[in-house]
Amino acid sequence: MAVPELAPLKESKVDVVIVGAGPAGYMAALWFARMGIKAKFIDKRSTKIFTGQADGLQPRVLEVFETFGFVDRAIKEVAVGYEACFYEPDDEGKIRLVDKQPEGVPGISRFNGSVIHQGRIETWISDAIEEFSKGELQVERPLLPEAMEVDTSVGDSTTEYPVKMVLKKLPDNDAGPDQFGHKVENGLYRQFDGDQKYEVPKEGEDLEVVHAKYVLGCDGAHSWVRKQLGIEHKGETTDFVWGVLDIVPITDFPNIRKRCSIHSKNDGSIMVIPRENGLVRLYIQLREVDHEGDKLSEVTGKKRVDRSKLTAEQILATAQKIFYPFSLEVAETHWFTAYQIGQRVATDFQKDNRVFIAGDACHTHSPKAGQGMNVSMMDTFNLAWKIGYVVKGLADPSILHTYELERHAVADDLIAYDLQLSRLFSSKPGEISTEEFRSVIEKGGAFTTGCTVNYDASVLIDKPADRPRTEPYYSALASNLAIGMRLPDTRIVMQSDGRPWWFNQRLPSTGEFRLLVFIGDYINNPSLKKQMADIGEFLARPESNVAQLRRDAVLQPMLVHASPQAEVTWDDFPAVFRPRDERGVMDYWSVLADTPTLHEKTGDAYEKYGISREVGAAIVLRPDGYVAKVAEPTLEGIEDIWRFLGGFLTAVKATT
Amino acid sequence: MAVPELAPLKESKVDVVIVGAGPAGYMAALWFARMGIKAKFIDKRSTKIFTGQADGLQPRVLEVFETFGFVDRAIKEVAVGYEACFYEPDDEGKIRLVDKQPEGVPGISRFNGSVIHQGRIETWISDAIEEFSKGELQVERPLLPEAMEVDTSVGDSTTEYPVKMVLKKLPDNDAGPDQFGHKVENGLYRQFDGDQKYEVPKEGEDLEVVHAKYVLGCDGAHSWVRKQLGIEHKGETTDFVWGVLDIVPITDFPNIRKRCSIHSKNDGSIMVIPRENGLVRLYIQLREVDHEGDKLSEVTGKKRVDRSKLTAEQILATAQKIFYPFSLEVAETHWFTAYQIGQRVATDFQKDNRVFIAGDACHTHSPKAGQGMNVSMMDTFNLAWKIGYVVKGLADPSILHTYELERHAVADDLIAYDLQLSRLFSSKPGEISTEEFRSVIEKGGAFTTGCTVNYDASVLIDKPADRPRTEPYYSALASNLAIGMRLPDTRIVMQSDGRPWWFNQRLPSTGEFRLLVFIGDYINNPSLKKQMADIGEFLARPESNVAQLRRDAVLQPMLVHASPQAEVTWDDFPAVFRPRDERGVMDYWSVLADTPTLHEKTGDAYEKYGISREVGAAIVLRPDGYVAKVAEPTLEGIEDIWRFLGGFLTAVKATT
Ligand SMILES: Cc1cc2nc3c(=O)[nH]c(=O)nc-3n(C[C@H](O)[C@H](O)[C@H](O)COP(=O)(O)OP(=O)(O)OC[C@H]3O[C@@H](n4cnc5c(N)ncnc54)[C@H](O)[C@@H]3O)c2cc1C
Ligand SMILES: Cc1cc2nc3c(=O)[nH]c(=O)nc-3n(C[C@H](O)[C@H](O)[C@H](O)COP(=O)(O)OP(=O)(O)OC[C@H]3O[C@@H](n4cnc5c(N)ncnc54)[C@H](O)[C@@H]3O)c2cc1C
Known part of the structure; x- marks a missing residue:
């Protein structure tokens, strides 16, 4: 040739x-x-x-x-x-x-x-x-x-x-x-x-x-x-x-x-x-x-x-x-x-x-x-x-x-x-x-249907390597979210304006990985509130490089809570999930809620995904929508995720 | 001037x-x-x-x-x-x-x-x-x-x-x-x-x-x-x-x-x-x-x-x-x-x-x-x-x-x-x-919301003239469909292919009036089956001029049945609701069903509209989607509708 x-x-x-x-x-x-x-x-x-x-x-x-x-x-x-x-x-x-x-x-x-x-x-x-x-x-x-x-x-x-x-x-x-x-x-x-x-x-x-x-x-x-x-x-x-x-x-x-x-x-x-x-x-x-x-x-x-x-x-x-x-x-x-x-x-x-x-x-x-x-x-x-x-x-x-x-x-x-x-x-x-x-x-x-495709363990899919692909592999933290399979769709509510969406509509193919922190009902579980703060702090550290990951359209951190709306206020959420741009304009689109709305039946995403409202889960989604990793929504869990991302993402590797 | x-x-x-x-x-x-x-x-x-x-x-x-x-x-x-x-x-x-x-x-x-x-x-x-x-x-x-x-x-x-x-x-x-x-x-x-x-x-x-x-x-x-x-x-x-x-x-x-x-x-x-x-x-x-x-x-x-x-x-x-x-x-x-x-x-x-x-x-x-x-x-x-x-x-x-x-x-x-x-x-x-x-x-x-607009009685809206527009007027045949108001939306199933739709999606603004014959459960009500045949015959008479009304995009007759799918066959329906064009190609899109589907919850349109499955109703919809008239789904009812349409439609007037 x-x-x-x-x-x-x-x-x-x-x-x-x-x-x-x-x-x-x-x-x-x-x-x-x-x-x-x-x-x-x-x-x-x-x-x-x-x-x-x-x-x-x-x-x-x-x-x-x-x-x-x-x-x-x-x-x-x-x-x-x-x-x-x-x-x-x-x-x-x-x-x-x-x-x-x-x-x-x-x-x-x-x-x-x-x-x-x-x-x-x-x-x-x-x-x-x-x-x-x-x-x-x-x-x-x-x-x-x-x-x-x-x-x-x-x-x-x-x-x-x-x-x-x-x-x-x-x-x-x-x-x-x-x-x-x-x-x-x-x-x-x-x-x-x-x-x-x-x-x-x-x-x-x-x-x-x-x-x-x-x-x-x-x-x-x-x-x-x-x-x-x-x-x-x-x-x-x-x-x-x-x-x-x-x-x-x-x-x-x-x-x-x-x-x-x-x-x-x-x-x-x-x-x-x-x-x-x-x-x-x-x-x-x-x-x-x-x-x-x-x-x-x-x-x-x-x-x-x-x-x-x-x-x-x-x-x-x-x-x-x-x-x-x-x-x-x-x-x-x-x-x-x-x-x-x-x-x-x-x-x-x-x-x-x-x-x-x-x-x-x-x-x-x-x-x-x-x-x-x-x-x-x-x-x-x-x-x-x-x-x-x-x-x-x-x-x-x-x-x-x-x-x-x-x-x-x-x-x-x-x-x-x-x-x-x-x-x-x-x-x-x-x-x-x-x-x-x-x-x-x-x-x-x-x-x-194309919906059952199940990718094997690799640098991009964190699960035991010995699983046959005919058997979906689940973490106990998200017992219905198979690692290596696409995230199934569900109704979900935008916290900032109360608009219900299909989750898939909020996960456009932009090339970004997504860190979905399902923080559960943090209002009624003080430990979750603490974990949310810890995660927020971890992600805000300069060494986590989140600002650059965002700028390069590599990672979008998103939060999905399950606390009663009457008690939730916008200021509850760590700044990293509602960051401001260089002008000071806030991002209102990265905090989601799995709660009933005033207009339609919503609030069963946790159940669908097999995530507990008392425990939560942290999920890494690939740019193509496949679940790459599931971890605890704790400081340790996020550190674990950072190690995983460091396995291939230049901007994370540099700092870990 | x-x-x-x-x-x-x-x-x-x-x-x-x-x-x-x-x-x-x-x-x-x-x-x-x-x-x-x-x-x-x-x-x-x-x-x-x-x-x-x-x-x-x-x-x-x-x-x-x-x-x-x-x-x-x-x-x-x-x-x-x-x-x-x-x-x-x-x-x-x-x-x-x-x-x-x-x-x-x-x-x-x-x-x-x-x-x-x-x-x-x-x-x-x-x-x-x-x-x-x-x-x-x-x-x-x-x-x-x-x-x-x-x-x-x-x-x-x-x-x-x-x-x-x-x-x-x-x-x-x-x-x-x-x-x-x-x-x-x-x-x-x-x-x-x-x-x-x-x-x-x-x-x-x-x-x-x-x-x-x-x-x-x-x-x-x-x-x-x-x-x-x-x-x-x-x-x-x-x-x-x-x-x-x-x-x-x-x-x-x-x-x-x-x-x-x-x-x-x-x-x-x-x-x-x-x-x-x-x-x-x-x-x-x-x-x-x-x-x-x-x-x-x-x-x-x-x-x-x-x-x-x-x-x-x-x-x-x-x-x-x-x-x-x-x-x-x-x-x-x-x-x-x-x-x-x-x-x-x-x-x-x-x-x-x-x-x-x-x-x-x-x-x-x-x-x-x-x-x-x-x-x-x-x-x-x-x-x-x-x-x-x-x-x-x-x-x-x-x-x-x-x-x-x-x-x-x-x-x-x-x-x-x-x-x-x-x-x-x-x-x-x-x-x-x-x-x-x-x-x-x-x-x-x-x-x-614009959804409560209620038009008064006129040549285009057949209801008692003395009703104040703040009080919606209902026929007993369709106790939730106010005459003079827009048809509320509902899930409905296409008979020919089983696809569920929002009714509004099947009622595009083409300029056509629609004759919606809600024929009810004709399988379990022999009288309804007879009525369906009678209506089919009436509409098929040359004097009814349906062929021309169709050609001029003035009237689309549609049928909405409520019989169990297992017993329904396509040939049950009068030809006027599934007409053939000059080449012999059939229209598969004018017979609808209010039945459960294999895929999602459907089958409550009759209930929503307040129409009985044993009695049915015949509804005239205006090109803008407002209910113009409600009649019985009988020969007499359709004749009554024809008189109403004859009040302003040239092609109907000519023959009545
Ligand atoms: C009758 C029929 C029905 C089908 N039904 C379905 C179906 O229902 N669903 C389904 O998913 N699939 C169906 N398929 C299969 C589907 O068409 C193919 O799998 C699909 O088109 C493959 O996509 P591709 O991009 O890989 O290749 P192709 O669609 O074949 O595209 C290859 C392109 O490369 C170009 N090309 C080839 N060689 C060169 C070259 N040397 N240099 C530059 N350009 C080149 C060609 O011109 C062509 O545009 C059907 C196929 C047929 C024939
Ligand atoms: C700040 C503001 C906010 C508003 N918010 C809303 C809202 O949220 N929701 C809402 O429903 N309405 C709102 N309105 C009202 C809305 O803009 C008007 O009701 C609407 O535009 C009226 O539509 P129209 O077609 O009748 O007239 P116009 O929009 O005024 O259009 C008239 C057109 O005719 C042209 N024209 C005028 N005279 C002649 C002439 N002699 N010969 C040829 N052309 C001519 C003009 O150039 C213009 O293009 C708002 C209006 C304003 C000012």
């Missing part, structure tokens, strides 16, 4: 290069825009996606969207899955409703699994990037990386720019998606995107050189970055071919606006996903496809179906058979595609913690569980703030190790679930019982 | 001219944009407002914003009032907290009274106008009406363009707000806006002529339109002068983020309104003002304080005295003004139901109850859809009479409340007891 000598080219220096503007790339760019990191963001295609592609948004991703301030846009536009219907064939081969279940896991999140086409989702993120970066950070297209070279001699230096990339500007018309002769937009090209041949950059091409501290390969299933790193993408492609249709249906099928799993007698199965604006997505198992143009698979050596020959009409014809006795016609076709099921995971997610891959570059699988886009976004939601910290010199580069640790595990779980699911869906009737089918989907339900 | 002869000018024809782009004008334009009405929208100022001015948003206005799709923007930006604190002086003259109350009326609406500066509010509305009208409808500025002439010979014709106006384009620099020498933006100019002298349009000026069917004067307190109509603006201006400061405060006052009414011993009183972005608005009673430049009031003949001489510093100095013993300094001053309390109402709100006035043009009063902007917007929210119907030939012009009937009453109530409130605030300590003070504010609380 050496970069050849070329005549002097346009050169630039950036903190990070993001290769690929799909969901993973956009989410990375969002963090960088939010944190003010200088990034170059490139994509080889000349336009963004307009329709089709992925469409599922997990509850967890919606929670994350909320922390970036645009979940309301989502909520207004999406279709939400509330009910799942199961259809089986009767003896005459007519499908009939056999069961109804709640879709998703009631109560696990304020949001329910939602759907809308990927283009809209990318637009919301892209608008937020524009807003945060004031228009500075934008996708440059069509721009293709042609060579990459890493100077490993710098070790883990965070000040050097050891990655050199040569980028080629493509002519616009080379970079548009090929519709394979179809009039309707489709995803066929995506499947045949194929591998980018390694081309040696040549004089006369429209080239530029960029020097970066880090590179993020978000360039999808056929990742060029992954190949440059020589990372393997392990797994199998099966022979099952599925069609996808995004249509406005004309039908007498009564549950067309609910998520349905339909098994027919002889014609395969269908998943029905009602979508935004009257659209419905159908995932259709294709048993009979045109094998004429079969090619040999490069991977398996087996014959591969030439999916580019498939038409929307053929896919619809199969769907119509499965729907029998219900009618199914089409008023509009918005998008279609066909894919072959396969499951693959990259052996490594990074090289030297200098060049990273994320999203489909790391893991590919069937789209049926609606996970790819979500997991891809959550990959970079996990990674990019860490890079931001390192690039700014705020944290030790060792935190970068946690990316692979945390996200490889999720990818493994995802692939395992997808294998199960694909087997179910591709099974012949009778092969698998309806009960087994439902039970897999129900068990998978929690996983697919 | 005759228009002089001029050399041929640029001429145009529009349905409506809106004079004045303040809150009233914007809300009118929003309806016109939504309904596709051709309007000319002019303002004499060269720019919109950027800061300051009105800041209070009632719950009812937020509900209305939701029906136009942008309440989420508000919710994210506003400060919300949840608690009200009352301060009184002690013997030493130190103010101290004597009481805390919920701010607003808990439970009356999903929204609580909120604050943000008027410029933002106008931006949201203006963005929505742009979206609905696809950029067609925009404020033209600076444009001043110079003459207006109405040809009354056309009677109430809705096809002629009997109003002729001459408009003059102003040079940009003449039309900017004068800051009266202050560096800080302020509202002083607004107070001194004064009367526009009647100028005869002259050759050589940049003039144009516009012919309109209707004119809406939304041109504020000094309304030129009102004067053209010769309408009196009756009332009094008092001698009390108040200052307004929008500041980022530096203070040790502990409740600065709550709404506070503060009475000092000798220095007058203050209202504290915490605002967006750390701002706080103070309304400060000014006892000592510079009387040097006193002028004689044109109205009262008394001396008027020259408020243009006031500075932010003077106002602050008074505030500091009232705050004693708390400190009050200022980090940023965003805006300030001073005003003299006065209460005035126009004798008429229209002339010949051809030219209308709305907003401050009709009523002015003190800003302390935070009502002016709200009531102004609600004036045109009431009026503009009616004009839309008439202009499109969808309704009889007689419905225009209801504007003055309905909104004059609100103006009267508003002025009465404001007089009370102003007297309280301007009273000397001791003159009025704290108890009396609080009791007025508490009683006024419901009024100021």
Whole structure:
């Protein structure tokens, strides 16, 4: 991967290069825009996606969207899955409703699994990037990386720019998606995107050189970055071919606006996903496809179906058979595609913690569980703030190790679930019982919400290292707050103005860690009052460096009390929780109350989190909202937390 | 008001001219944009407002914003009032907290009274106008009406363009707000806006002529339109002068983020309104003002304080005295003004139901109850859809009479409340007891939410004519749904996909009337099932004209059932509630359920509305969300409703 000598080219220096503007790339760019990191963001295609592609948004991703301030846009536009219907064939081969279940896991999140086409989702993120970066950070297209070279001699230096990339500007018309002769937009090209041949950059091409501290390969299933790193993408492609249709249906099928799993007698199965604006997505198992143009698979050596020959009409014809006795016609076709099921995971997610891959570059699988886009976004939601910290010199580069640790595990779980699911869906009737089918989907339900992700012990997650990630680990101080999992949401009251909020709304993704001191009912527990004062004093010591941590947007100390409002006064709270800025203007937004309000039912956050009002707890939340540590709300507890933070935060380490 | 002869000018024809782009004008334009009405929208100022001015948003206005799709923007930006604190002086003259109350009326609406500066509010509305009208409808500025002439010979014709106006384009620099020498933006100019002298349009000026069917004067307190109509603006201006400061405060006052009414011993009183972005608005009673430049009031003949001489510093100095013993300094001053309390109402709100006035043009009063902007917007929210119907030939012009009937009453109530409130605030300590003070504010609380407005009987409101509007009138069929009042919100479930919604979200301001057939538990009440079929048949008859009413966006029939979901199937519902479009695509969004869902507590809408599940009710909702009529959910009931609608809807009248 050496970069050849070329005549002097346009050169630039950036903190990070993001290769690929799909969901993973956009989410990375969002963090960088939010944190003010200088990034170059490139994509080889000349336009963004307009329709089709992925469409599922997990509850967890919606929670994350909320922390970036645009979940309301989502909520207004999406279709939400509330009910799942199961259809089986009767003896005459007519499908009939056999069961109804709640879709998703009631109560696990304020949001329910939602759907809308990927283009809209990318637009919301892209608008937020524009807003945060004031228009500075934008996708440059069509721009293709042609060579990459890493100077490993710098070790883990965070000040050097050891990655050199040569980028080629493509002519616009080379970079548009090929519709394979179809009039309707489709995803066929995506499947045949194929591998980018390694081309040696040549004089006369429209080239530029960029020097970066880090590179993020978000360039999808056929990742060029992954190949440059020589990372393997392990797994199998099966022979099952599925069609996808995004249509406005004309039908007498009564549950067309609910998520349905339909098994027919002889014609395969269908998943029905009602979508935004009257659209419905159908995932259709294709048993009979045109094998004429079969090619040999490069991977398996087996014959591969030439999916580019498939038409929307053929896919619809199969769907119509499965729907029998219900009618199914089409008023509009918005998008279609066909894919072959396969499951693959990259052996490594990074090289030297200098060049990273994320999203489909790391893991590919069937789209049926609606996970790819979500997991891809959550990959970079996990990674990019860490890079931001390192690039700014705020944290030790060792935190970068946690990316692979945390996200490889999720990818493994995802692939395992997808294998199960694909087997179910591709099974012949009778092969698998309806009960087994439902039970897999129900068990998978929690996983697919994205809310059960549980990160292992590391420099960023303080818990015993031997816990399997299937078993959430709780401290006795907060018996419902699993360490390594995201903070569940709750109603909470702003002390200064009495306004109730969802806690998640007060924990925006700013890049800050949060120290949440649940000080309990300090009015009725004098020892807690003393502890609050002690903690206040500790944090006010110059050696604690809180002023700088605040200035650098590294740590926001917050207090959550549970004392009766009638007895509480604003001056009770240590100054560090209501600091004044250089002008003397007070911060009114860091003291919260878990108390009933005059307007609505609030006051059960302690209970929800399993925190005692007599004992309290001190919680460290990571910038991505995962619980990093739980300690006592005492001087010792905070000292312990300071030791933990000193393990990676430069400004804390310097003083401890 | 005759228009002089001029050399041929640029001429145009529009349905409506809106004079004045303040809150009233914007809300009118929003309806016109939504309904596709051709309007000319002019303002004499060269720019919109950027800061300051009105800041209070009632719950009812937020509900209305939701029906136009942008309440989420508000919710994210506003400060919300949840608690009200009352301060009184002690013997030493130190103010101290004597009481805390919920701010607003808990439970009356999903929204609580909120604050943000008027410029933002106008931006949201203006963005929505742009979206609905696809950029067609925009404020033209600076444009001043110079003459207006109405040809009354056309009677109430809705096809002629009997109003002729001459408009003059102003040079940009003449039309900017004068800051009266202050560096800080302020509202002083607004107070001194004064009367526009009647100028005869002259050759050589940049003039144009516009012919309109209707004119809406939304041109504020000094309304030129009102004067053209010769309408009196009756009332009094008092001698009390108040200052307004929008500041980022530096203070040790502990409740600065709550709404506070503060009475000092000798220095007058203050209202504290915490605002967006750390701002706080103070309304400060000014006892000592510079009387040097006193002028004689044109109205009262008394001396008027020259408020243009006031500075932010003077106002602050008074505030500091009232705050004693708390400190009050200022980090940023965003805006300030001073005003003299006065209460005035126009004798008429229209002339010949051809030219209308709305907003401050009709009523002015003190800003302390935070009502002016709200009531102004609600004036045109009431009026503009009616004009839309008439202009499109969808309704009889007689419905225009209801504007003055309905909104004059609100103006009267508003002025009465404001007089009370102003007297309280301007009273000397001791003159009025704290108890009396609080009791007025508490009683006024419901009024100021905007949710208790109760429209009188008319062609649009079917109830006994002799009911005083202070007494809500209920039908026995819906014992909690007052006829003439807005439909209170509730959770409701979409039958087709099981998604729970707030009812208000499913009743967007599209211009449609809604026929809500609460058919009850039709599964367990065979007679209801029969009634549902009968109603379905009635509405399906060609003579009922439902297809056309739908096409013209005049009526949306909706069904709300209360039968157990396990037994309900989609095919139970008459086709008219789930019609197919010309392509055969079904409408899945007009059948609702008041049933528990698998995800959250729903199913109490019938109870909330006082409708029996065994009897049901049929409700007509106006396009503005007010209950127009309640009838039985029977063939007779619907026939009765058809007679009612035939009283003003062209398409119904034609067939009844
Ligand atoms: C039919 C279908 C349905 C799906 N449904 C869902 C769903 O419901 N929910 C869900 O979560 N996921 C779903 N997925 C999966 C989802 O689309 C992917 O997992 C997701 O897009 C991966 O995001 P990414 O950013 O990693 O990669 P991609 O979205 O593939 O983006 C990669 C980007 O990199 C660019 N690129 C590639 N190579 C280069 C290069 N060399 N140089 C520069 N740029 C490059 C590409 O142009 C592209 O813009 C579905 C996928 C399909 C096909
Ligand atoms: C300090 C202060 C605080 C207030 N606080 C609140 C509050 O909290 N809540 C609340 O609801 N209300 C409040 N109000 C009142 C509120 O500002 C007004 O009631 C509201 O703006 C009236 O709206 P309007 O559209 O009727 O008139 P305006 O807002 O006055 O708008 C009239 C528009 O017409 C234009 N115009 C005038 N004459 C002509 C002409 N001849 N030709 C063309 N254009 C013309 C003007 O330029 C202006 O843009 C407050 C007012 C003040 C001063």
